[in-house]
Structures are given as structure tokens and as C-alpha cells.
Amino acid sequence: MTQPIYSFPGGLHPADHKAESNGRPIQSAPLSPRYLIPLRQHAGLPAEPLVQAGDTVLKGQPIGAPGGRISAAVHAPTSGRVVGIEQHPLAHPSGLDDWCIVIEADGRDEAVAMTAIDWRQAPVWEARAALAEMGLVGLGGAVFPSHVKLESHLNKIETLILNGAECEPWITCDDRLMRERADAVLEGAEIMRRLLGAGELLIGIEDNKPEAVAAMRAACAAAGSDAKVVVVPTRYPSGGAKQLIQLLTGLEVPAGTLSTDIGIQVFNVATAYALQRAMELGEPLISRVVTVTGHVARPGNYEIRLGAPIEELIQLAGGALPGASGYLVGGPLMGFDLDSLHAPVTKGVNCIIVTHPALFPPRPRAMPCTRCGQCAQACPANLQPFEIFLYAKAKNLDKAQAYHLADCIECGCCSYVCPSQIPLVDYYRFAKSEVAARDREKQAAELARDRHEFHLYRLEREKQEKAERLGKKASERLEAGAVAADDPEAARKKALLEAAIERAKQAKAAVAPANTDNLSPERQAEIDAIEAKRKEAGQKETTP
Amino acid sequence: MIGSPFVLLEKNSVRITMFKVMLALIPGTLAHAWFFGPGIFVSLLVCGFFALLFEGLALLMRGCCFRNFIGDGSVLVTAWLFALSVPPLAPWWLYAIGLLFAVIVAKHMYGGLGQNPFNPAMIGYAVLIVSFPNYMTQWPGPVHLVNHVPSLAEAFDLVFAGQGSISVDAYTMASPLDTVKTLLRAGVAKADILANPVFGRLSGTGLEWVAGMYLLGGLALLANRQITWHVPVAFLASVVATAGLLQAFDPTNNMGPLFHLFTASVMLGAFFIATDPVSGCSTPRGKLIFAGLAGFLAIVIRSYGGYPDGVAFAILIMNVAAPFIDAYTQPRVYGHARGGKVGR
Numbered sequence: 001m002t003q004p005i006y007s008f009p010g011g012l013h014p015a016d017h018k019a020e021s022n023g024r025p026i027q028s029a030p031l032s033p034r035y036l037i038p039l040r041q042h043a044g045l046p047a048e049p050l051v052q053a054g055d056t057v058l059k060g061q062p063i064g065a066p067g068g069r070i071s072a073a074v075h076a077p078t079s080g081r082v083v084g085i086e087q088h089p090l091a092h093p094s095g096l097d098d099w100c101i102v103i104e105a106d107g108r109d110e111a112v113a114m115t116a117i118d119w120r121q122a123p124v125w126e127a128r129a130a131l132a133e134m135g136l137v138g139l140g141g142a143v144f145p146s147h148v149k150l151e152s153h154l155n156k157i158e159t160l161i162l163n164g165a166e167c168e169p170w171i172t173c174d175d176r177l178m179r180e181r182a183d184a185v186l187e188g189a190e191i192m193r194r195l196l197g198a199g200e201l202l203i204g205i206e207d208n209k210p211e212a213v214a215a216m217r218a219a220c221a222a223a224g225s226d227a228k229v230v231v232v233p234t235r236y237p238s239g240g241a242k243q244l245i246q247l248l249t250g251l252e253v254p255a256g257t258l259s260t261d262i263g264i265q266v267f268n269v270a271t272a273y274a275l276q277r278a279m280e281l282g283e284p285l286i287s288r289v290v291t292v293t294g295h296v297a298r299p300g301n302y303e304i305r306l307g308a309p310i311e312e313l314i315q316l317a318g319g320a321l322p323g324a325s326g327y328l329v330g331g332p333l334m335g336f337d338l339d340s341l342h343a344p345v346t347k348g349v350n351c352i353i354v355t356h357p358a359l360f361p362p363r364p365r366a367m368p369c370t371r372c373g374q375c376a377q378a379c380p381a382n383l384q385p386f387e388i389f390l391y392a393k394a395k396n397l398d399k400a401q402a403y404h405l406a407d408c409i410e411c412g413c414c415s416y417v418c419p420s421q422i423p424l425v426d427y428y429r430f431a432k433s434e435v436a437a438r439d440r441e442k443q444a445a446e447l448a449r450d451r452h453e454f455h456l457y458r459l460e461r462e463k464q465e466k467a468e469r470l471g472k473k474a475s476e477r478l479e480a481g482a483v484a485a486d487d488p489e490a491a492r493k494k495a496l497l498e499a500a501i502e503r504a505k506q507a508k509a510a511v512a513p514a515n516t517d518n519l520s521p522e523r524q525a526e527i528d529a530i531e532a533k534r535k536e537a538g539q540k541e542t543t544p
Numbered sequence: 545m546i547g548s549p550f551v552l553l554e555k556n557s558v559r560i561t562m563f564k565v566m567l568a569l570i571p572g573t574l575a576h577a578w579f580f581g582p583g584i585f586v587s588l589l590v591c592g593f594f595a596l597l598f599e600g601l602a603l604l605m606r607g608c609c610f611r612n613f614i615g616d617g618s619v620l621v622t623a624w625l626f627a628l629s630v631p632p633l634a635p636w637w638l639y640a641i642g643l644l645f646a647v648i649v650a651k652h653m654y655g656g657l658g659q660n661p662f663n664p665a666m667i668g669y670a671v672l673i674v675s676f677p678n679y680m681t682q683w684p685g686p687v688h689l690v691n692h693v694p695s696l697a698e699a700f701d702l703v704f705a706g707q708g709s710i711s712v713d714a715y716t717m718a719s720p721l722d723t724v725k726t727l728l729r730a731g732v733a734k735a736d737i738l739a740n741p742v743f744g745r746l747s748g749t750g751l752e753w754v755a756g757m758y759l760l761g762g763l764a765l766l767a768n769r770q771i772t773w774h775v776p777v778a779f780l781a782s783v784v785a786t787a788g789l790l791q792a793f794d795p796t797n798n799m800g801p802l803f804h805l806f807t808a809s810v811m812l813g814a815f816f817i818a819t820d821p822v823s824g825c826s827t828p829r830g831k832l833i834f835a836g837l838a839g840f841l842a843i844v845i846r847s848y849g850g851y852p853d854g855v856a857f858a859i860l861i862m863n864v865a866a867p868f869i870d871a872y873t874q875p876r877v878y879g880h881a882r883g884g885k886v887g888r
Contacts (some may be wrong), residue, residue: 008879014553015551090872093547169551241881242878252878254879254880255879255880257794257879328550330548333548333550334548334549335548335550336547337547353601355550361552363546363552367557367658368656368657368658368659369819370558370618370657370658371822371826372821373772373821376826376875377772380878381877381878381879382876383878384827384875384877387826403874404877404880407877407880410548412549414549415548415549415552416549416553418552419556419557419558420557420558421552423546423547424805425547425548425549426547428697462719
């Protein structure tokens with residue numbers, strides 16, 4: 001029975017530019033003299049350094065421990081000496097500097113003792129625990145810590161999908177990896193299948209990579225695996241996790257949930273390869289294959305240690321040709337501009353494209369949106385991108401959210417086809433960050449209000465308690481002196497006290513948790529300030 | 545700084561889109577010249593001139609990047625559609641007034657390209673038919689039926705210098721829709737009306753060819769993915785259904801679906817005017833509702849309204865409702881279950 005192929009809406013057929021770099025085998029990069037190992041190369045919390053300046057390290061030695069549950073370890077790519085922990089520019093869309101462990105290589109490339117894990121025999125928990133130390137993250141670009149994705153899930157994982165679609169133009173590192181190391185990739189996937197207890201293993205590959213398809217099929221046959229290699233039509237963004245799931249299973253991941261909630265887990269082929277090395281060789285993630293292409297002398301794929309400067313990678317590819325205008329990290333549809341060539345190769349860097357104005361003409365000045373709907377026809381999430389754009393531009397965040405801003409995967413299809421050349425995705429990124437900032441502010445304002453109300457309540461309560469205490473004391477004193485009952489002065493005092501106690505009782509009965517009456521001017525001002533803040537945060541005003 | 549994507553579809557811009565729409569209008573325009581004389585070329589030129597003039601003035605007054613917008617072609621499409629909707633050989637000031645309302649009032653007063661709630665060409669047409677109904681009925685007759693076909697030079701004279709030696713009756717004739725309206729009202733039998741030489745096989749003689757050429761141009765736009773099938777299919781289907789129903793109920797007083805289908809304004813409306821993305825609907829279901837109701841209204845106005853044609857009014861009325869229809873016809877978004885299956 002052949003595996004059915006479904007479809008997803010929208011999508012593109014951009015010029016794929018795969019031939020530039022997919023013709024030559026993966027080349028190993030020589031060692032660099034100096035490595036920068038950023039502590040944050042993954043989604044989640046940064047790693048915590050385990051070494052300090054002056055320490056000597058060996059290849060594969062952990063130098064940063066996971067900083068939390070969603071975090072990943074980092075390892076020394078080669079043997080050498082730690083010269084410091086410094087801030088350096090990184091290959092990241094933010095363009096910000098971040099902390100890196102700087103290692104000077106000693107050239108000996110001595111490794112720590114690495115022990116393979118017998119994943120076929122060892123209990124699943126043991127294999128998982130070992131993995132958590134290996135620094136594995138999703139190598140397709142999302143860099144989410146892999147061991148978290150391989151934990152046991154609430155829902156049973158029925159289908160494991162291996163993502164070999166590689167739908168972005170120019171990138172060919174997964175293609176070459178599948179062609180050359182299909183057995184290891186498949187074994188990595190089989191390990192994942194075992195760890196997840198998944199029944200079905202589907203390997204999705206676009207039909208523009210027939211060699212990779214053949215290699216993976218041969219590997220399946222050789223290993224006697226029942227994994228199915230599914231050839232999907234070449235259409236960007238088939239390699240988006242949600243789109244590949246839709247292509248291979250016909251299922252949509254419900255909004256606001258994870259694919260594991262419907263029993264599906266997706267991994268990139270390069271991640272499977274890294275996992276296989278971690279299990280079979282005990283080697284943590286210290287290298288990856290990177291495509292270097294575009295306006296360079298020798299485009300190709302290079303296996304390089306993590307932490308090496310991107311500049312060296314470009315030199316390996318023969319250097320940028322004259323007229324180069326810049327550098328992109330990742331593909332041209334979802335990648336980003338690289339600010340500094342000194343930035344190191346990190347776990348998420350799958351491709352470096354050297355740009356030239358002829359290959360990447362500058363975006364013309366944007367015209368107004370004419371609601372032509374080309375973007376809606378191209379959107380794989382079935383959104384009405386122009387509506388979100390118009391509301392994002394007007395900073396009407398509620399409306400942008402109502403038109404499902406949150407379901408945008410930022411694939412760039414809408415921007416690509418826009419006849420008005422509007423940088424639509426930039427508007428979505430802006431709106432998403434504004435929404436996040438507004439939510440944070442709203443939470444902070446709510447917290448401040450709760451604290452303030454409790455503060456008022458406590459003051460009121462203390463006042464009550466004091467009055468009660470005083471009243472009680474006075475009545476005790478009065479009862480003690482009851483013999484002098486005919487003393488008119490004492491009788492008057494007793495009456496006054498009784499009245500005070502009565503008043504205190506009434507006040508206690510009337511106490512409300514959020515009483516903001518009879519406030520001092522300072523308190524009123526404080527409340528006003530909070531109210532103003534809340535209004536600013538767009539929340540409907542409610543009188544406390 | 546502008547982020548990803550760093551690649552764009554080639555040969556894709558507002559200007560190119562507008563250029564393609566104008567290319568698609570060429571067959572219909574040529575058919576018009578073939579059957580009704582070269583006067584259409586003069587009115588096209590005059591309309592293009594006034595449209596660009598008003599566009600330029602409005603852009604300068606608004607102080608918003610004259611150079612980026614003057615060449616976007618959108619105003620030329622407006623001018624072309626307007627020129628095809630009003631009679632050629634009318635005095636120049638008629639075109640000027642129509643385009644003043646189309647370009648300045650309907651387009652730029654609402655914010656220019658992409659902002660107009662109404663189709664500008666149809667606003668220009670509506671202003672003229674309400675204000676100058678007599679000029680708007682003086683359509684040149686088919687060349688084989690009129691006494692005199694004005695040459696290009698005579699056409700220039702007529703437009704700029706007025707009547708001169710040629711009498712209006714020498715080259716104009718009541719249009720088929722006018723004929724139908726007046727004669728049906730006068731109680732003339734349908735068979736007798738259709739015996740009038742102004743009618744052809746399907747609809748007006750010559751006009752049915754113009755309609756056919758609009759259809760051809762529209763199909764080219766469809767094939768080139770400049771428009772989607774929703775609007776033309778819904779509009780034409782609704783025209784046929786409405787006309788068919790009316791004819792079934794009252795055959796003596798209503799023309800049949802084929803007659804209505806092959807009138808030039810229906811084809812122009814279906815492929816070039818109701819498809820205007822700015823003033824129309826954007827969602828697939830919205831387009832079906834928008835165009836379906838527009839087609840229905842067009843035939844109802846034709847059959848029961850005071851004006852011989854109803855396409856322009858129908859589309860303008862539906863323009864009002866377009867944002868509302870869009871809001872209630874949003875497609876199901878990935879991962880949201882409403883009306884679809886999500887998850888296992």
C-alpha cells in the first residue's frame with residue numbers, strides 16, 4: 001500500500017538554487033585556532049558555564065550545563081584552553097551580543113572518553129537521561145532542545161515524522177547528509193522512534209531531491225526498516241513542521257497545541273544524524289553540516305565544529321566573490337542578515353548565503369495594499385494576511401489578533417507574492433512583539449493592583465484589630481471597677497466605651513476586601529497612576 | 545531594516561498588474577472601434593489625459609510621493625473603464641466632470657490607491673448618468689446602421705468643438721438596453737422590439753461582440769491569475785439565474801438570460817469592475833456573495849429601475865456591503881476547528 005500524500009493550501013515555487021551547492025560531497029573543515037561557544041544556542045534558557053578562564057578542556061567536554069528544563073548543554077569542540085567568557089556578536093536576528101566561552105585550540109584535538117549508549121538494550125529512561133547531557137537541539141533552525149521533545153508525552157506518539165523536505169531555496173545540507181549518510185540518519189530516526197514509542201516512521205522529502213530519496217529508501221531496505229520514505233511535491237513551505245504534518249497525515253495541529261497532542265512528533269534529518277552519533281559514539285553535538293552558497297567561489301556543504309567563525313566557513317568555500325553585498329543566515333525566505341563575520345557557527349546555522357544585488361535585488365519601495373488577495377492565496381495557514389497587515393499598521397492589536405496573528409508561521413509567502421512589495425512579515429513580527437509586550441504589561445499591572453488592594457485591606461484590618469483590642473481592654477478595666485457604679489463619671493465613661501465597641505463591631509461587619517474610600521491624597525495618587533497604566537495597557541476600566 | 549523574506553516574485557508590481565488589466569481591455573476596445581467607429585479612441589485619449597491630470601493634481605495637493613504613484617497605472621485603468629462606460633463623442637467637459645468625481649472625490653478624498661470604498665470609474669459614471677442623462681444616452685450606433693460614421697478627425701471635432709456640421713442623429717442610435725426600456729414601457733410586444741435592427745443574435749448587434757471580447761480579456765486575466773474565478777462566475781451565474789427567473793414569471797415584459805449575459809456592461813462588470821479588489825470583497829465566499837448579489841441587483845435594476853442599465857449601480861451598492869460581507873466570511877484558519885476537522 002502506498003502512503004497517501006495530502007496537500008496544504010497556498011505555498012510558493014521560488015527558484016530553488018539547489019544545484020549551486022548540492023553537487024559536491026560534504027567536506028570536513030580543518031580546525032580553527034579559536035572557538036566562540038555561545039551559552040545560548042538553543043530555544044529556552046541559556047546554559048550555565050562549567051569552566052572559567054585558564055581551564056584546559058578536551059573535545060566533547062561539557063563546558064556549559066543546561067540552565068533549566070528547556071535548555072541544552074554546550075561542549076568544547078576541540079581540546080584547548082578557556083581564555084575567557086566574553087560577549088560577542090552572534091548569528092542571531094536580534095544582532096545583539098551574547099556571552100560566549102572563548103577557547104584557544106591546542107591543535108591536538110584530544111577528546112574526552114566518550115561512551116556509546118546501548119539504546120537497543122538500555123531502558124528508555126536511561127537513554128533519555130544520557131541524551132539530556134548531549135546538547136542536542138533541532139538542527140533545522142528552530143533549535144529546540146531535542147531531549148525535551150523525546151520525553152514521554154501525555155499523548156501516545158503514534159507517528160514520528162523525519163523532516164527531509166528542505167524546502168527553502170539554496171540550502172542543501174540535509175540533501176547531502178541524506179545522500180551520503182542515509183544509514184546513520186535512519187538509525188537516528190529509529191532511536192527516536194524507540195524513545196518515543198512511536199509506531200509509524202515517515203520520512204518526508206521533496207521531489208527535487210531524487211538522490212536523497214533513493215539513498216534513504218536503500219537505507220530502509222538495508223536495515224529492514226518499515227519506515228516509509230514519502231516523496232512530497234516541491235512547494236515552499238513543505239518543510240514547515242505543520243505543513244509537513246498536513247502533507248503526510250492530512251491532519252492539522254489544533255491552534256494553541258503541540259503536534260504531540262495529536263500524537264505526532266517531527267524531527268529534522270540532521271537532528272536524527274546528530275542523535276545517532278550521540279548514541280552510537282557518545283559524541284555530543286559539537287559539529288554540523290552547513291551549506292555555503294550564493295556569491296562564493298566554491299559553493300558546497302562543509303562539516304564544521306560549532307564555534308568556528310563564519311568567516312572561515314566562507315574562506316573554505318573559496319571566499320566571497322567581488323561585488324558581494326552581504327550575508328544571509330538560513331534560507332532567503334526565513335533567514336536573517338548577518339551583521340558580523342566574526343560570529344561563530346552555532347547549532348542553528350544551517351546555511352550561509354553570500355548575497356549579490358543580482359541574486360537578491362533590494363526590495364523596492366512599498367506601495368499601498370490594494371487588497372488584491374495574492375497573499376491570502378499564498379498563505380499556507382489560510383490567513384487573510386492583508387487584514388492582519390492593515391491592523392498591525394494601524395496598531396490595532398485586538399483586531400490583528402482577531403484575524404489570527406498568532407497562527408502566522410512567518411514563512412514569508414505573503415511578502416514574496418505581494419505586488420505592492422510590502423514587507424508584510426516585518427509587520428507581523430512587530431505586532432507579535434507588541435502583543436507580547438502588552439500582555440507582560442497587563443500582567444504586571446494586575447499584580448500591582450492585587451498587591452495594592454491587599455495592602456489597603458491589611459491596613460483596614462489592622463485598624464479594626466486595634467480598635468477591638470482597645471475596646472476589650474477598656475471594658476475589662478470597666479468591669480473591674482463596676483463597684484463604683486454610682487459614680488456618674490464612671491457611668492459616662494462606660495457608656496462611651498460601649499458605644500465605641502458597637503462602632504467597632506459595625507465597622508468590622510462592613511469591612512470589604514477592596515475598600516478604597518477615604519483615602520489619603522498620596523494613596524489616591526498611587527491608585528490613579530495604576531489606573532492610568534491599566535488604561536494604557538488597553539484593559540477595560542473596572543472600578544475596584 | 546527590512547527582514548526576511550529576501551526574495552520577491554519577479555515581474556510583480558502594482559504597475560504590472562494594472563498594465564495586465566489594460567492589456568485585457570484591448571480586445572473589447574478594438575471590437576468597439578470596429579463596430580461603432582473610431583470615436584472610442586478619442587474618448588480614451590481624453591479620459592486618460594484628464595485622469596492623469598487629476599491624479600497628478602491630487603498627489604501634489606496631498607504631498608505624498610508624486611513620483612511613486614503617478615506611474616502606478618491605477619488611474620489609467622480607472623480612465624479606461626470609465627471611457628468604456630460612457631458614450632464616445634461626448635463633449636470633453638463631460639469626461640472631465642466624470643473623472644473629477646472618479647479620481648479626486650472617489651479615490652483621493654478617501655486616501656488614494658487602495659483606500660477607495662467605491663469603484664472610482666463607476667462613481668464617475670453614476671455622477672454623469674444622474675446629472676447628464678441626455679448625453680449619456682447618445683451612444684454611436686453600429687457602423688452598418690447609422691447614416692454617418694465620424695472619422696477620427698471628426699471625432700476630435702465633436703469632442704472638443706461640439707456638434708458642428710454633423711447632427712447627433714446622424715451617428716447616434718438608442719442602445720439596445722434603451723430600446724428595450726422605452727419600448728417595453730410603451731407596451732410594444734417583445735417580438736416587435738426584437739425586430740429592431742439594433743438587436744443581433746444574442747443581444748445588441750456589435751455589442752454582443754464587444755461583450756465577447758471583454759469575456760476573452762477577462763478569461764486571460766483569470767488564466768494569468770490576476771483575478772480568481774469567484775467574482776465572474778458568481779456575477780454571470782446570478783445574471784443568468786435572475787434574468788431566467790424574471791423571464792419565466794413574466795415572459796412578455798422581460799428579456800431572456802442570453803440577452804442580458806451578452807450585454808457589454810455585464811461582461812465588463814463581471815471581469816473588470818466587480819473584480820476590483822479595493823472596493824470589492826476579498827474572501828472566497830465573500831466574493832461569491834458580493835458578485836452574486838451584484839448580478840441579481842443589476843438585472844433587477846435593469847428590469848424595474850428608471851435607468852436602462854443597472855450594472856454600475858448594483859456594483860456601487862454592493863461596494864457598501866463589501867467590508868461587512870468580508871467580516872462574516874473569513875475562511876477557516878489552519879488549526880481552528882470552526883467548520884472543519886482539526887487534529888485526529
